Amino acid sequence: MASSASPAASAHPINVRAAVLDLLRAFGMTTIFGNPGSTELPLFLDFPDDFRYILGLQESVVVGMADGYAQATRNAAFVNLHSAAGVGHAMGSIFTAHKNRTPMVITAGQQARSILPFEPFLFSAQATELPKPYVKWSCEPARAEDVPLAIARGYYIAMQPPRGPVLISVPADDWARPCEPVLPRTVSTESRVQPDLLAQIGAALDASRRPAFVVGAAVDRDGAWDDVVRLAERHQAAVWVAPMSGRCGFPEDHPLFAGFLPAMREKIVGLLTGHDLVFALGAAAFTYHVEGFGPHAPPGAQVVQLIDDPNIAAWAPVGTAAVGSIRQGVADLLARPAPPRREAPRPRVPAPRAEPGAPLSVAYVLQTLAELRDPDSIVVEEAPSARPVMHRYLPILRSETFYTMCSGGLGYGLPAAVGVALGKSGRKVIGLVGDGSSMYSIQALWSAAQLGLPITFIVLNNRRYAALQEFAPTFGFGSGDPLVGTALPDLDFVSIALGHGCEAARVSDASALRETLATALRMRVPTVVEIEVA
Structure with a gap:
């Protein structure tokens, strides 16, 4: 300050x-x-x-x-x-x-x-x-x-x-x-967790036999990535990413990484069953998207939470919640004596290798991108229907290299990629967006072009609002039922990109994917790659 x-x-x-x-x-x-x-x-x-x-x-x-x-x-x-x-x-x-x-x-x-x-x-x-x-x-x-x-x-x-x-x-x-002039002042932004609450969480961690961490966006926001890795390793905890998290808080190639929790109560409970302690770290416990029923935590599991937002702590339906800095709280937990060594959880099963096909699968596109991109490059994502596939095929490995919206409101991805590129000067930024999402804020391409930023925008074009079609069965739609207002034909993202001053290319088959992506990732000016996917 x-x-x-x-x-x-x-x-x-x-x-x-x-x-x-x-x-x-x-x-x-x-x-x-x-x-x-x-x-x-x-x-x-x-x-x-x-x-x-x-x-x-x-x-x-x-x-x-x-x-x-x-x-x-x-x-x-x-x-x-x-x-x-x-x-x-x-x-x-x-x-x-x-x-x-x-x-x-x-x-x-x-x-x-x-x-x-x-x-x-x-x-x-x-x-x-x-x-x-x-x-x-x-x-x-x-x-x-x-x-x-x-x-x-x-x-x-x-x-x-x-x-x-x-x-x-x-x-x-x-x-x-x-x-009159106004002089800037020093105003504290630190809030330390109550020691007695932190001691309760520490004691629960020490006593646990099979702990699970659920990490949220506040971990990376507060600069706690490295300390959370150390804390998970100390306790041999399986680490999950919280539902709808806008940042990544743990390296997704780490042996303790367990995967991503969906925003559904019953599925969260099912995935966490077998753990006797669930530690929500910088995350709500839990964020839901659809109505659910039954318990909020697995039977016999204690829930504890460290969060920087007192409102989130207040509405959590279960568990002990401590409010304060994630970074300081985790550092204080690391200062405790090390607990007895426990057995590591079973590692996550790797995703099967995606193969080229016609039309291209999202899995094959993101697998290819993961192989080509520098791990230090920054992914700014807004492709809701592709997100579950991204979780399997495009791992995020380092702190401050992933951003998306925590709101679910579209229009964030393209302009946020511009802002991140401005804030992380010289770093390669990859804007990964869906065709529907991109049209909420397509004007951001012009700003990127005028500023000459090193962004590669990848538009996954499936010609529809696919997330709605995939979500429809939740509300009783059958697989063959028509769903109005979801088709997006005749959008030409190469023409749109060129019209805004960006370089552009289109990929429609596997033979051109790797070379086109590699070329675009080397570019130091804004480049749009439209990829036609299934």
């Missing part, structure tokens, strides 16, 4: 714009993501040379890019949206940022204060209520001179666990008003 005064801060008044820019410098937030409207223009008067503006062609794309960037840099991103209409366009991505626990300071334009009583064109009638409940805090300052204080407060709130977006509505005439 920034603690030093900015060079421009002094005892005499400056204007709101200058005070805010000084604060953003001190917070390390000199990248602004936006799609400006008329009420935002005063912020950009005499735009400083040490800032950069990342333009998105639609507000949901803007917030998606900022989400990827904030996660990649581990600092809040600064976003500028346009009044009610722009915030409305962005709401799906704001919801995803909320579920991703992504720190973000969003400013939204507002019409000048003097005309607000007359309901002017393009104003926001209830600016602070519009983004709720998916921001941690929202504010329209009572006075123009309070805008810098509001933005400083918003930054501290956004960065406090559980992190998330905040929104400040700023009337257009506020930016030029005089104000």
Whole structure:
């Protein structure tokens, strides 16, 4: 957290714009993501040379890019949206940022204060209520001179666990008003788990004969990957990834890695049966997608949880929950005396080798990608129907090399890949998206091309919303029943990519797959590979 005064801060008044820019410098937030409207223009008067503006062609794309960037840099991103209409366009991505626990300071334009009583064109009638409940805090300052204080407060709130977006509505005439400088402060973002609760969890781990860990997105968010590996090895625990996790918290080639839990109560219980202790680490216990029945944990199994979000701890139906930093909590557990050595769990059965076919299977495509990609490359994924196959054929091996949305709301993958590439400068980013998902935010290709980022976008084109068709039996559809609104014919992603300024290629058979992917992964400019799959 920034603690030093900015060079421009002094005892005499400056204007709101200058005070805010000084604060953003001190917070390390000199990248602004936006799609400006008329009420935002005063912020950009005499735009400083040490800032950069990342333009998105639609507000949901803007917030998606900022989400990827904030996660990649581990600092809040600064976003500028346009009044009610722009915030409305962005709401799906704001919801995803909320579920991703992504720190973000969003400013939204507002019409000048003097005309607000007359309901002017393009104003926001209830600016602070519009983004709720998916921001941690929202504010329209009572006075123009309070805008810098509001933005400083918003930054501290956004960065406090559980992190998330905040929104400040700023009337257009506020930016030029005089104000006092606001000095950045040091505000703690650490929260240590109660020692007695952690001791209970440690004792339960020591006493367990067959422990299972269920790791969630908060493990990687909090930089606890390596320590969680050490803790699992110490206790010879089978390690599962929590349902709908937006990050990977454990190397998927590790002998203790057990697999991925589905978002269904009965299946979770079935997979965890035989374990006498279930430790939810940085994860809810548990996230469900469909109605379920019966117990929430296997018979005879104790459930304990370490989570950074008190709300998640509160709604967990079973177990002892400790709230605080995942990284610090795991480090404290590692500081305990080592327990007696126990037998390792049975290793995960490897996936059968996928073979080429016509049409191409998703398994063969992802197996080929896994063989070609550098393990340090970063996968940003939004291909819901392909995710179970990805879990078997595209293992994630290292910390901070996988990002997806925790929300289930589409439109995240393409812009987030742009944001991650900006935040992890020079790293190769692979945007793995479905054909349906990509069309929610296809404009992100233009931003990637304009910025010249080293992203390979892989579009798995199955010409349908396949996830819906696969989910339909849950609601009573038979295998041959028609499902309206799921077909996506005649989308040409090569033409779309070229039209946005990217390189592009199409693969429709196995003979061209390996060479085309290898070439695209070597490219240092945005490249789209459309792959026609079964």
